Amino acid sequence: MQKKQKANLALAISAAGFLGTLPAGGFFGGLLHHGFLAATVGGLADWFAVTAIFSKPLGISYRTDILRRNRQRIMDALVMFASDDLLSVKNIMQVVRRQDVAQLLVAYLEHRGGRERLVETVDHVAVRAVNTLDSAKVAGEIEIILKDGLRTIPIERVAMEGLQILAEEQYSCHLIKALAEIAQRVLASPVLREMLKENVSLLRQKYEGDSAGRALMLSSLGLTDERIAQIICERMEEKLGEVIAGETPNYAAAKAGLETLLRRLGQDPSLLAALQAWKTGFLRQVSLLPLLVQWIDAHVKGEQPFWLAALETFLNEKIDAFVQSRPWQRRVDAFFKNLLEEELTKHHAVIPDLIRERLGEFSDDALVAMVESKVQDDLQMIRINGALVGSLVGMGLFILVTLAERMW
Template sequence: MTGAIIDDSHGPMKDASPPPPSLAAAAPDAADTERQRADLRRHRMAATGLLVAMGGVFAGSHALPGQGTYWMGLLQAGTEAALVGGLADWFAVTALFRRPLGLPIPHTALIPSNQDRIARRLGAFVTRYFLAPEILQERLRTLEVAGRAGAWLASGDNPRRLAGRIADLLPALLDAAGDERLRALVARGLTARLRQTDVAPLLGRLLAAIPDEEYGTLLTQAVTLAREQLVRNEDRIHAIVTERSAWWLPKAVDRRVARALIGAAFELLDDLEDPDNEVRRRFADTLRDFRARLTDDPDLHARLRAVKNRALDHPQVQDALSRVWDEIRRALTESAGRRDGRLRAGLTEALRGLGDRLLADADLRQAVDSRIEAAVMKGLVPWRDQIGGFIEDVVRKWDTRTLTERLELTVGRDLQFIRINGTLVGALVGCVLYVLVEALS
């Protein structure tokens, strides 16, 4: 009976939380249920037909001639015992699921009357015999999860199919995780990583990778870009000078000051663009000296680090870092939607490679199995009482009539064989007892 309860519990436990109050969701399809019902009716009719036949023979034997003879007595004793055994087993089987003949006989309708106790005992049974630490540990060690997973991943088309499943689920997983949380998580991760990164050595290696003769070309391009920006922002420079000058100065003076500043800036840019100009040579020397200091000047390192951290704290920089997740998500979603995309191909190769490594490396298999065992023992064992309580709560909330019907359909056919065996064994015992009494009298 416990086995039947455990089998039927799979349906409700797979449904969404909270647990359903009825077992209806766990019922198999209608065709399977109808087949079970027909099978139960057929075996019930066989058991009842045998019992009725024994009753008919017993009643008819008293109307036959030859009353009191040895063989008639043997027939009557056997059929009488068959009736007793068959009726007793009919009562016992019926009492499991309902009250026989609807009579309020004590200790009948055992399953409906004891649903709470069944739920409690089932929860305790799973907790004690399925979730005990020593049982879980032994079972996990015999499973060899890493070896089986490696063999599966390394065989046939399994990696490609699994990669396809992961890619198909990826958009839904990204939606479930929530953009705001992931955006903030990516921004925090990038910020923390950038704070830990010392930019001075990186900048030094970058500048060292540029040949000295290329500095002139780069400086010329920078001067051209600066000149374009000055031309484009002349009006803005005039406006800034006007805003920051004293209120009593005439606007004509402001315009002359702005033109002077712009002119001085153009003169400086012209000097920097001239290869023979002293300003350009000094700038190049300063740049080379700066490149050397990037390697071994701790004060410069500290200043650059402070500038970097101030820049990272700026709201616009943080906003730009948070938008990185949007680009990552867009790329992942687009690639996941393509059947021949890079994401699926990369996942396939990674999964196949993982399977090959697990098969080839015994130490890796042992390490993975140890991690799995530790995770299960740490994550499952402390919750064993709660899991047992969950099972108890689910079974207790099942609809009693549906539970009884499902159990009867599951084990009812076998119980009818008990009735048949009880009738036949009763007949055999009755005949044996009659023979013994006759032999001893």
């Protein structure tokens, strides 16, 4: 049974008891009669008081319908209580500081799928941010940085020092053999042999000229264009073979000549100036922009760029470090709490505005209905208690009056 029905029942019983005991005589009859009378008076008074909060009992408008009449004052009091007391920065932070925010974060990351959600979110944001970049603009910035970096690198001096290093014994022997092996492969190529044959033919024509004797002599010796080119290649291969084999006069002479050439080149100011001029001109003329734009579009952008795996690895490593590091957790806990306190202090005025806005959404009837639904049970208990206390007071007064009459 609802408390309102119980309160009404208590009032009805009190009124019925009062009427029923009117003709009763004697001490006990009078005691019951006055008890029921006082209970009825108390119940009616409390009913009037409770009803006056929400409406006009018996149509009486004087100091009744309290909620509607004093809505603004009540709302201001509620807003002030909620914002300045219940939801004050101090009270909120007292509750928050009792919590270990870092441990809550660790539990979320480790046991509630937080790690996967965090990595997925960061991946999505990073990929989307990169894909919205202007490739040409980014490439232009990178090109400037690269060219500035290349200008500061003394490439020409590095090249000159490299030539002098190659002139040293431990490097020159390997270099000359490598050059000889390259020359052997070039000599073995059909293209070179064909070019050599064509040049031999031109030289032969110039040599023979209008002399039939020279032509006859070369023919009698079997020195055709092909044969002469073959002899030249064989002799060159023989010399190159001696160079590769090493420890021969030809090898020693070639090695000494190469070392001398490398040392002179490594100390030649004109070569240094030429390299500097070439680097300056090359950096001025060359455009890295198309290559950089193509590289950015192909490798940096897209749904699965090359850097995404590295980003995920980095995030997982940092999460593992956070989970295992208690000092780090304490710093994070303090950071979040201090940040929350700063933001609450800065924006605390928003709380009363939100409460006032929410209360303003209620009409008078809706506000009365809401408040009544929240406190109705407690108010009905006041009515019930009023009837009970009234009956006890009424019977007590009857006893006192009866005793006083008998004493006087």
